[in-house]
Amino acid sequence: xxxxxxxxxxxxxxxxxxxxxxxxxxxxxxxxxxxxxxxxxxxxxxxxxxxxxxxxxxxxxxxxxxxxxxxxxxxxxxxxxxxxxxxxxxxxxxxxxxxxxxxxxxxxxxxxxxxxxxxxxxxxxxxxxxxxxxxxxxxxxxxxxxxxxxxxxxxxxxxxxxxxxxxxxxxxxxxxx
Numbered sequence: 357x358x359x360x361x362x363x364x365x366x367x368x369x370x371x372x373x374x375x376x377x378x379x380x381x382x383x384x385x386x387x388x389x390x391x392x393x394x395x396x397x398x399x400x401x402x403x404x405x406x407x408x409x410x411x412x413x414x415x416x417x418x419x420x421x422x423x424x425x426x427x428x429x430x431x432x433x434x435x436x437x438x439x440x441x442x443x444x445x446x447x448x449x450x451x452x453x454x455x456x457x458x459x460x461x462x463x464x465x466x467x468x469x470x471x472x473x474x475x476x477x478x479x480x481x482x483x484x485x486x487x488x489x490x491x492x493x494x495x496x497x498x499x500x501x502x503x504x505x506x507x508x509x510x511x512x513x514x515x516x517x518x519x520x521x522x523x524x525x526x527x528x529x530x531x532x533x
Contacts, residue, residue, distance in 0.1 A: 428449075428518060431449070434447065439531055441485055443484055446516065447479065450521075452475065458471040459514065459517065463489040467491070513528075
């Protein structure tokens, strides 16, 4: 029994230690409460932003840090008419250095590697007027055997598709040889 008194007496003499422990416990509970309250407020704020589809304003004071996706646009063709095989230059913007697929009417040439072209400056692409339609199954083994149809004189819509999207269409007139 004497040991118990000694232990109790020992604790009595360390009031500062007990008080320090008590302060530490209160501090931990207070900090935990603040963190819990802040988390609730943050989650509520985030939920409100998501529910209201809030988009933060873009800081345009430093334009060099903005990343703008280039839209593909055809300004003009040169020439605007010609025979099968004639070289046509597309002028525009948003062309990528590789992977610009040229659509020429409904001939399907955009599926041909011959019409998957490069642009060294992002503003011009040159291609030949197709001699016929193109089916990608022609490159399979065995081939699909769909016959080619020669390109006929007429008006064909020209557009460019790349990773930036698909351009507007500009008409090219195929003339008779």
